[in-house]
Amino acid sequence: MLKLVRVTNADMVEVSEFLSIADLTLSGLDSSSVHLWISRDETTGRIFATTGYESSEDGEHALIRSVAVAPELRGGRNRLGFCGICDATSCRGWSKTSVAV
Numbered sequence: 001m002l003k004l005v006r007v008t009n010a011d012m013v014e015v016s017e018f019l020s021i022a023d024l025t026l027s028g029l030d031s032s033s034v035h036l037w038i039s040r041d042e043t044t045g046r047i048f049a050t051t052g053y054e055s056s057e058d059g060e061h062a063l064i065r066s067v068a069v070a071p072e073l074r075g076g077r078n079r080l081g082f083c084g085i086c087d088a089t090s091c092r093g094w095s096k097t098s099v100a101v
Helices: 009-021 080-092
Strands: 034-040 047-055 062-064
Touching: 009 034, 009 047
Parallel strands: none
Antiparallel strands: 034 047, 047 062
16 A cells, blocks of 8 residues: 655655656745655655645645656556545545545
């Protein structure tokens, strides 16, 4: 099962490096409206996937951020985006049925 953990400040350098390798934007990562999760390899501790969302100023809307998966694992963990949406909705108290995918 895919285990997602909320990103902390201590993770940000490694998350930035991972997203850079995936050729994804780092713009706005330091914003308090951005909420990210990572999944780490249980053996190596290396990040192999990220997902997250960016909330609107009023907290009523969310933009799902890019989902990134390490190149060697792409195709096998296709539930990651949905996991990010589920985490986002449960953290904000939104109903999963109210989030458009």
